[in-house]
Amino acid sequence: MPTLTELQEKRGRLVTQAREALNAITTNTDDARSAELEQRHDAIMKDFDKIEADITREERQSQIERQDEERRERNRNRGDDIETRGQDGGEGGARGEGERAQRQAEYRSAFDSYMRSGCDISACSREERELLRRGYAEARTQVAGTAQAGGYTVPVELAREIVKVMKDWGPMYDGDVVREISTGSGNEFDIPTNDDTDDDSTAAKAENDDLKDDNSGDLEFGQKRLDAFVDATPWIKISYELMQDSVFDIEGFVGEAIGERMGRKANRRLTVGTGNNEPNGIVTASGLGKTTASALVLASDEMLELLHSVRAPYRRSPKCRWMFADTTLLALRKLKDGQGNYLWQLGDIRAGAPNTLLEKPYSINDDVPAIAAGARPVIFGDLGRYWVRKVGSPLIGTVRERFWPKIGLAGLLRYDGELADQNAVKHLRMAAA
Secondary structure: OOOHHHHHHHHHHHHHHHHHHHHHHHHOOOHHHHHHHHHHHHHHHHHHHHHHHHHHHHHHHHHHHHHHHHHHHHHHHOOOOOOOOOOOOOHHHHHHHHHHHHHHHHHHHHHHHHHHOOOOHHHOOHHHHHHHHHHHHHHHOOOOOOOOOOOOEOOHHHHHHHHHHHHHOOHHHOOOOOEEEEEOOOOOEEEEEOOOOOOOOOOOOOOOOOOOOOOOOOOOOEEEEEOOEEEEOOOEEEOHHHHHOOOOOHHHHHHHHHHHHHHHHHHHHHHHOEOOOOOEOHHHHOEEEEEOOOOOOOOHHHHHHHHHHOOHHHHOOOOEEEEEOHHHHHHHOOOEOOOOOEOEEOOOOOOOOOOEEOOEEEEEOOOOOOOOOOOOOEEEEEHHHEEEEEEEEEEEEEEOHHHOOOEEEEEEEEEEEEEOOHHHEEEEEOOOO
């Protein structure tokens, strides 16, 4: 298996080759040669996608191994003295942070022992049982209305790992793509809505004129509600022997398994949820930007019209982007403008520049509908106007007797999503058959 460095070097060579192929296609005038060059470019991009997937797997494996080593190191070096020395005037704050970090490390160690015991609380020491009880009680005060499922709240580091895996399974739980807000309880939460992009009430003022006081500059607010819907995974059954294996990375396994299942469900509901006892998905909530002429084929002019159906202030947002499924990306890669240039452009990995479509970045979301008659396969706009509410941290419940001698694990998540402004995100609708 190639090393991560070798994979990255190969990716760089493919980027150069793909750019050369694109340039050759643009400058070539022979149709037969153009078709040959296009086939070569598609083959390069297929290799590029495979290398990207290999790099992602290698980076994730390296991170898991690094986290496991850090956990082992913390457990070896954990002592009884939790005092942290600080600078003059700041010792109290530094000591508080140190104590919190120490409590988290102790709780994580107790949680690990609990898991390795086959989730048998009686097999844990008295100190470990007290740490688990206290940690769970503290978490419940932050997440009102969550029923105990027989287990304990996951440690902070594992909760972060679960959320990271969820982001890998879809962009709708990623705060870099959408707007996220975290709350400690699941009470109803109202968000203000306002579209001020058409306001032109600002006017020139002469030296001795008074400011207008005719209510013409008032903001018009609306309101939408965010609830706290609950998702629960199916049971994950693990053998008793595997749970006790000292080499096996239990936290990495649980984080990945729970994260994948929660990520698939949450991303789907935040994408195409109906808003009826579930989140109002971004595709469902978006406004109509353009209807295609064909039921099965996209046209370059239609993508341009979709882009310009979103007002310019939203297009300037740092979170303005496209979103579509991977199968739709394949169709979009083949579109050209009137001069024969591809709408899709390869980014510069070395400079951190992403791939773009009509000079705007995109996110792959396989829960966006595929190209089909009447479907909405492409959305575009300021995705930062879509609010994702996260309530507390993921929870993990455990059951021993039901699946004996195996152990049952399940995850629980509370969240909601809503588009604050329908004008900020528009969709492309395929014509009816």
